[in-house]
Amino acid sequence: MRILKNLFDSNRSWAERIKESDPEFFVKLSRQQNPEYLWIGCSDSRVPSNQIVDLLPGEIFVHRNIANVVIHTDLNCLSVIQYAVDVLKVKHIIVCGHYGCGGIKAAMEKKTFGLIDTWLRHIMDVYRHHQERLDAIADETERLNLLCELNVIEQVANVCHTPIVQKAWESGQELTVHGWIYSIEDGILKDLNACVTSADEISETYRVKL
């Protein structure tokens, strides 16, 4: 099929519905974006950022990748963070994982799927950091879900370790980094209490001299 007509039809009716409730919506949005949040989430089709928190276009700046990983050398993710923090001046960065994450499961089971294996090796690093605690859990689903949570907390730390975020704090910019996890089974978000609001809260090792 060369043209996905069904998707274009859905797009037309979606745009109509929005215009019915606010005729100026798209015109206003085309002038600027002023999102308060940067969302770093998993690519999983069941975890769509805007729908989960019921926000309209224009309200969340989004970066998604497999298993919501923030890698120190990933120019794609770092560019998103830099633009969101320096230019858009978002007030919150949300790292949102989800239970039953396929990427995390694949890393845990040491399955091989090709190129993605290299990406998922970062999840294995998280496993190694918490090996004792994780190995002590006999139930596989429980262990997977704890690793999903620990991965979010690790990625929150990685966001905070970037000079981008530390520079923003240093300059007095209001910026909070949050760690959340989503349950596909009931559609409910949980705050992992991994919230960081200043450089004082991060390990000395990663603190950048500015």
Ligand code: CO
């Ligand atoms: Co996932």
